[in-house]
Amino acid sequence: EIVMTQSPVTMSVSPGETATLSCRASQNVNNNLAWYQQRPGQAPRLLIYGASSRATDIPARFSGSGSGTEFTLTISSLQSEDFAIYYCHQYNDWPPKFTFGQGTKLEIK
């Protein structure tokens, strides 16, 4: 099983600033990596797929980068609605054995 490790577990950032979230895979997942945002009481929402492609209707302040085992989600000009939990998800295996990171909680500083 590919283990996805996110860091930090929690981060506190002020509105208007930039947050940088990390995700590391225990094996090479190429660019088969997605990021999701989950607000309290809501389902996850796809932000980024293919490591760096923004999903439909996702603002440009969200960007993803990386390949192989190291990935980054950058959120610039943080707005109040961005404070949530973020999960990475690898979908490289075939047959699929998908795994998610444990999440990073982004809090208001």
Added chain:
Amino acid sequence: QLQLQESGPGLVNPSETLSLTCTVSGGSINSHSYFWGWIRQPPGKGLEWIGNIYYSGNTHNNPSLRGRVSMSVDTSRNQLSLRLASVTAADVAIYYCASGRHGYSSGRYDFWGQGTLVTVSS
């Protein structure tokens, strides 16, 4: 734009079978453009992949669930179903159905249902 809605009993007895349905609107469950999946989330914890089902009828499940999972689609009702046998307290979670597009970078989940909480208790 697909919409997905989970439904089913919110309470299941230990050792019995959890059965959930996901109704799809805004697109056909028979479409070759999408695949379908189930993900769960224990209260206050992270996401766990349960399995996927494809238009071919093929399914792939999380090995950690030790063969307790079965998934199917009902094309006449545009629904997919999940059954999880021999449930225990460890199966208490919000269960989500989700869908992803085939094609470039297939595997991510583009659309999610709102989720349904399942509790295991006698």
